[in-house]
Amino acid sequence: MKVLIVEDDPLHRSYLHEAVNAALPECDTVIEAENGTAGEKLARDHKSAHIVMDLQMANRNGIEAARTIWKERPETRILFWSNYSDEAYVRGVSRIVPDGAAYGYVLKSASDERLKLALRSIFIESQCVIDREVRGLQQKSLGQTNGFTxxxxxxxxxxxxxxxxxxxxxxxxxxxxxxxxxxxxxxxxxxxxxxxxxxxxxxxxxxxxxxxxxxxxxxxxxxxxxxxxxxxxxxxxxxx
Amino acid sequence: MKVLIVEDDPLHRSYLHEAVNAALPECDTVIEAENGTAGEKLARDHKSAHIVMDLQMANRNGIEAARTIWKERPETRILFWSNYSDEAYVRGVSRIVPDGAAYGYVLKSASDERLKLALRSIFIESQCVIDREVRGLQQKSLGQTNGFTxxxxxxxxxxxxxxxxxxxxxxxxxxxxxxxxxxxxxxxxxxxxxxxxxxxxxxxxxxxxxxxxxxxxxxxxxxxxxxxxxxxxxxxxxxx
DNA sequence: CGCCGTCTTGCGTAAACCCGCAGCTTGTTG
DNA sequence: CAACAAGCTGCGGGTTTACGCAAGACGGCG
The missing domain is CATH 1.10.10.10 (Winged helix-like DNA-binding domain superfamily/Winged helix DNA-binding domain)
Known part of the structure; x- marks a missing residue:
């Protein structure tokens, strides 16, 4: 099992690397990319890989990258890992996720435990995992209560x-x-x-x-x- | 000598902590704050402290915090450490720096070396240190060439x-x-x-x-x- | 001092914007 | 099917913007 990490910040990248190693002993290869463009290319090369993706990156942001990756292989599992839970991001993500795809959205402020759990749930169990905070927004943006059409x-x-x-x-x-x-x-x-x-x-x-x-x-x-x-x-x- | 670190992200915070320890052996106390408000309070408590400050923080951003800190003690030395070199930030900072104060602006993408050097220059030598990229913007925003009045x-x-x-x-x-x-x-x-x-x-x-x-x-x-x-x-x- | 460039202000106009009113088309519900 | 809510559309008019034209005001500079 392979995992591809797409993340701007070197500190966060190495943190993710460790987290993946700790949470997924069945994972034998971890690849890193430091921007969206490189991420897309690596995703193409390593077709079987699961992906952990940062949203805000300088070169090409996570949503763009995820979109092209999903266009090529809709069954790819992607865990979005972001600093913010802006409605703009949440909406952006749910706009592009293919039907029935397994994906996740956890905030960088989440605990180690939460992150590791999410990694296992998505990559092993194929479940969607979405942070509570983010989930709240999602409801609002889909349901018409107070939110926007x-x-x-x-x-x-x-x-x-x-x-x-x-x-x-x-x-x-x-x-x-x-x-x-x-x-x-x-x-x-x-x-x-x-x-x-x-x-x-x-x-x-x-x-x-x-x-x-x-x-x-x-x-x-x-x-x-x-x-x-x-x-x-x-x-x-x-x-x- | 004391150093106060004001930074949102725990990873970056501990990285800074290490960097300070490595670059400034004469520093005996390192204090951490995880948002602007806490930073202001700690700055008040530890009057002699030098400060390393992140710019974008959820609670109260670095510029706000720096402004109130400088209002109380204009001679405080502050090193801004930021992800971005947006003109908006650069302008914001230069708007609030007191006359003759020693401060710095380095990007998070800078190398360890650069960061450590900046720490020593500002806190020991009282020099202003401003990353090249940032400097470029600053010129533009002050000089009227192409930039904005x-x-x-x-x-x-x-x-x-x-x-x-x-x-x-x-x-x-x-x-x-x-x-x-x-x-x-x-x-x-x-x-x-x-x-x-x-x-x-x-x-x-x-x-x-x-x-x-x-x-x-x-x-x-x-x-x-x-x-x-x-x-x-x-x-x-x-x-x- | 007179000349010149920059900035401010007023006047006037065409276009764009905000919005109430009212007629129509739909989809929904009893 | 009748009734009703929700959305689209045209009309009309009051307000705001964008901007050309031109007359002062102010500060250098030869």
């Missing part, structure tokens, strides 16, 4: 990218008015108004920009989500 | 927060038109137009929102800068 999230990303209403309409095949409807819906959910008016006319906010800011501060969006969205946008621009 | 940066932050032109005018004591002038200036520098028009009328951008996105992608802004700015904004809103 896909269409709301979509339009959030679109204005975050800086598209005009018209451009969004074209991209999503909607009428201009519908786009604006969704925007209002988004403004509602994000509570842009409360912070906005207070009741003085003075400190008014630009709703569109404010919505993005709030989303950022609430970690509905983050750098890597923006980066991905920007790439998709460019793609779309090119083909249109 | 303070007033440009200021307005960037303001629209990122989601303020309207009018609100910005009020906050910065400018006329509405001046605010808009600065905005245009900003749009120029950020090259919002190039990506915008291409030459089709189709894929138009909302300049204001797009500018923020570009700034984010170029790391002129980041989460912690936004967070700080938001706090300042709230403060201003309250008193006005």
């Amino acid at each position: 896909d269409s709301e999230y979509e339009i959030l990303v679109d204005i975050a990218l800086g598209l005009t209403d018209r451009a969004i309409a074209k991209r999503r095949s909607l009428s201009l008015r519908s786009v604006q409807n969704r925007l209002q819906q988004l403004y509602d959910k994000l509570d842009v108004y409360q912070t906005a008016g207070d009741d003085h006319e003075d400190g008014r906010f630009n709703l569109r920009a404010r919505a993005v800011t709030i989303a950022f501060l609430r970690k509905l969006l983050n750098y890597s989500a923006l980066e991905r969205a920007e790439a998709e946008l460019q793609e779309w621009l090119d083909e249109k | 303070d007033s440009e940066y200021e307005i960037l932050v303001d629209i990122a927060l989601g303020l309207t032109d009018r609100a910005i005018a009020k906050r910065r004591s400018l006329s509405l038109r001046s605010v808009q002038n600065r905005l245009q200036q900003l749009y120029d520098k950020l090259d919002v137009y190039q990506t915008a028009g291409d030459d089709h009328e189709d894929g138009r951008f909302n300049l204001r929102a797009r500018a923020v996105t570009i700034a984010f992608l170029r790391k002129l802004l980041n989460y912690s800068a936004l967070e700080r700015a938001e706090a300042e904004l709230q403060e201003w809103l309250d008193e006005k």
Whole structure:
């Protein structure tokens, strides 16, 4: 049994290496990659390998890497190991996991025990293991309680990218008015108004920009989500 | 001689601990804090301590902590140790360093040697040590070559927060038109137009929102800068 | 002092944005 | 099937943005 570790930080890499050795005596080979690109290549070379993957990496982030790896071999088991439980990451991951694939998501702040347990559960028992904190977000982002619909999230990303209403309409095949409807819906959910008016006319906010800011501060969006969205946008621009 | 380590991640914390022991045999006490708040308190208790500080921490980030520490004891020597060299961080740091204070900025990707050397230079020799990469940014952000003026940066932050032109005018004591002038200036520098028009009328951008996105992608802004700015904004809103 | 560049401000306009109102299409439920 | 909720769409209008044009204000510099 082989395990591939994809992780930026040398300290964390060697820590993972040890953890894998300790938790999985049946594992005979551990390979390391220090960024997403190298990770993809090694995953291709060692087809049977299970993967432990960091999410935020400079060169090519974990979500990108996981996506291409899963595209080639959907049955690959991947354990995501991340510092953050931002909704943006969680959403990003659940967007790309293939049907029925075994995967995991544990936070770097988890104890040694938790990590080792997760390693065994996923790689040996083929179970999904998702940290409680992360799980909470996942529920919210799927269930409609309080969380965001896909269409709301979509339009959030679109204005975050800086598209005009018209451009969004074209991209999503909607009428201009519908786009604006969704925007209002988004403004509602994000509570842009409360912070906005207070009741003085003075400190008014630009709703569109404010919505993005709030989303950022609430970690509905983050750098890597923006980066991905920007790439998709460019793609779309090119083909249109 | 005492050294205080303020760092989120337990792995990095113990690594730093070792590095300090190895580089500074004259250091008899090493104290650790795992977030900004705890760091501030320990800094108060151990007045003579030199500090190694992580920048991005969950609870209270390094810049905040450093600011209050320096406010109480401006001669404190602080070595910032960070994963990133985003302009947003660099700018944030140079904004708060007291006149003539000895400080340092080294990246986590630096070699052991570099770190140890920096430790000795700052804590023993009272020299400023700033990683080459970081230094580059610093030049740019101070000199006007290609970089951003303070007033440009200021307005960037303001629209990122989601303020309207009018609100910005009020906050910065400018006329509405001046605010808009600065905005245009900003749009120029950020090259919002190039990506915008291409030459089709189709894929138009909302300049204001797009500018923020570009700034984010170029790391002129980041989460912690936004967070700080938001706090300042709230403060201003309250008193006005 | 007069010339010049940079910054500020006002006026005016076209476009984009925010949104209430109202008619339509769906899918759901009793 | 009737009734109802939810989403899409057009219309209309009030507000905000983006920006050209031009008139001052301020600070060097020959």
